[in-house]
Amino acid sequence: MPTMFLCKSEILPLLDMKEVIPAVENAFRQWALGKAQMPPKSYLTVDKGDFRAMPASLPGAAGMKWVNVHPANPSRNLPTVMAVIIYSDPETGYPLAVMDGTDITAYRTGAASAVASKYLARKDASTLGLVGAGRQAHTQLMAHAALYDLKLVKVYDLSEASTSRLIKAFPQYRIEAHTLPEVMDSDIVCTVTPAHSPVVRKEWVKPGVHINAVGADAHGKEELDPEILNEAVIFVDDMRQASTSGEVNVPLDKGLLDPNRIRGSLGDVVAGTKKGRTNDREITVFDSTGLAIEDIACAHMIYEKVKRNSEFTRLNFVEA
Ligand SMILES: NC(=O)c1ccc[n+]([C@@H]2O[C@H](COP(=O)([O-])OP(=O)(O)OC[C@H]3O[C@@H](n4cnc5c(N)ncnc54)[C@H](O)[C@@H]3O)[C@@H](O)[C@H]2O)c1
Incomplete structure (x- = not known):
C-alpha cells in the first residue's frame, strides 16, 4: 500500500x-x-x-x-x-x-463560511459582500454561489488589481466594485483581509446582516470594530482557537468585548444543540479561525x- x-x-x-x-x-x-x-x-x-x-x-x-x-x-x-x-x-x-x-485550505475556508451562512444568515439572503478580494475571497464567493441564488456580489479591496482579478474570474455572476460602506449593505458579508486593526466600522453595519469574519486567524489580527461584536450574536468555529487567534481575540484581550456575546460554536448550531439566528434584525457573526x-x-x-x-x-x- x-x-x-x-x-x-x-x-x-x-x-x-x-x-x-x-x-x-x-x-x-x-x-x-x-x-x-x-x-x-x-x-x-x-x-x-x-x-x-x-x-x-x-x-x-x-x-x-x-x-x-x-x-x-x-x-x-x-x-x-x-x-x-x-x-x-x-x-x-x-x-x-x-x-x-x-x-x-481555500475551499474548506469558503465552505465553512457557507455552512455558517446557511445556519445563521436570513433565509431570504440574496446579496453577498466581500471585503478583500484575494485568494480566500474567490472561494467565499464559490461556496456562497453553491448555496444561494446570488443576485449581486459587491466587492471592496485596497488593491484594484485584486478586485478586477476576482471580477474577471467569475463572469457568470453579477459582481461590482464598491466602497466599503456599500459592500457592508449586503445580506451576507465575508471579511477576508489580513488586517491587524478594524477595517469595518460600526456605522456601516445594517440590522439583519450575517458576517463571516475570516481574515483574523492569528493573535493580534482583527477586521471588525469591537462595537459591531458587542451588538452581534457571535458564533465561533472553536472557542479555544477563536479566543487566542480569531476575530474576538484582540477585543477579549483588551476587555472591549462582553464574552456573553459569544453564544456558542457553529458545530453546536449544526448539531442542533444551540439556536442560531432568532430574528431577522439580529446581527450574526461567525468567527472563523480555520479548523484542522x-x-x-x-x-x-x-x-x-x-x-x-x-x-x-x-x-x-x-x-x-
Ligand atoms: N479563517 C480561516 O480559515 C482562514 C483560512 C485561510 C486564510 N485566512 C486569512 O484570510 C486572510 C486573507 O487570506 P488570502 O489568502 O485571501 O490573502 P491574499 O493576500 O490572497 O488576499 C488578501 C487581500 O486583502 C486585501 N486587503 C488587505 N488589507 C485590506 C484592507 N484593509 N481593506 C480591504 N482589502 C484589504 C489585499 O489587497 C488582498 O487582495 C489572511 O489574513 C489569512 O490569514 C483565514
Whole structure:
C-alpha cells in the first residue's frame, strides 16, 4: 500500500464545492458531538509570516496540515497561504497520502463560511459582500454561489488589481466594485483581509446582516470594530482557537468585548444543540479561525475518490 502523492494540479480538479460544503458541515457536527479530536493549532512565527501545525482526527480519518501565512508573498508571485497535508490511516498510522493543501485550505475556508451562512444568515439572503478580494475571497464567493441564488456580489479591496482579478474570474455572476460602506449593505458579508486593526466600522453595519469574519486567524489580527461584536450574536468555529487567534481575540484581550456575546460554536448550531439566528434584525457573526477537522474532512473525501486510481504517483515510504 504505497503512499500516494497528490500535487496542486491534481488536487484542484478533485475539489467540488458542492461536495466540500457537506463534508465540512459534517466535520462541524462530529466535532460538536465529541466524535472528532483536534489539539490546538501550534504556531511558529518567523520574520515574514508564520507556520501552523494542525492535527485532527474524525471517524475513519486522521492527519495533519502544515500551513503558512506570508502576507508579502503575492509580490513574489507566491500565494500568501500554502499548505501540505499528511493523511494517515487512524487504525495503523500508515501514511496513506501526502497532498497539496493550498486549494483544500481555500475551499474548506469558503465552505465553512457557507455552512455558517446557511445556519445563521436570513433565509431570504440574496446579496453577498466581500471585503478583500484575494485568494480566500474567490472561494467565499464559490461556496456562497453553491448555496444561494446570488443576485449581486459587491466587492471592496485596497488593491484594484485584486478586485478586477476576482471580477474577471467569475463572469457568470453579477459582481461590482464598491466602497466599503456599500459592500457592508449586503445580506451576507465575508471579511477576508489580513488586517491587524478594524477595517469595518460600526456605522456601516445594517440590522439583519450575517458576517463571516475570516481574515483574523492569528493573535493580534482583527477586521471588525469591537462595537459591531458587542451588538452581534457571535458564533465561533472553536472557542479555544477563536479566543487566542480569531476575530474576538484582540477585543477579549483588551476587555472591549462582553464574552456573553459569544453564544456558542457553529458545530453546536449544526448539531442542533444551540439556536442560531432568532430574528431577522439580529446581527450574526461567525468567527472563523480555520479548523484542522475541515482539512482532514476534505483530505478524506479526496483520498476516498482516488485511492483505487493507479494514475497518481505512489512511493513506498514505509518499507514492509
Ligand atoms: N479563517 C480561516 O480559515 C482562514 C483560512 C485561510 C486564510 N485566512 C486569512 O484570510 C486572510 C486573507 O487570506 P488570502 O489568502 O485571501 O490573502 P491574499 O493576500 O490572497 O488576499 C488578501 C487581500 O486583502 C486585501 N486587503 C488587505 N488589507 C485590506 C484592507 N484593509 N481593506 C480591504 N482589502 C484589504 C489585499 O489587497 C488582498 O487582495 C489572511 O489574513 C489569512 O490569514 C483565514
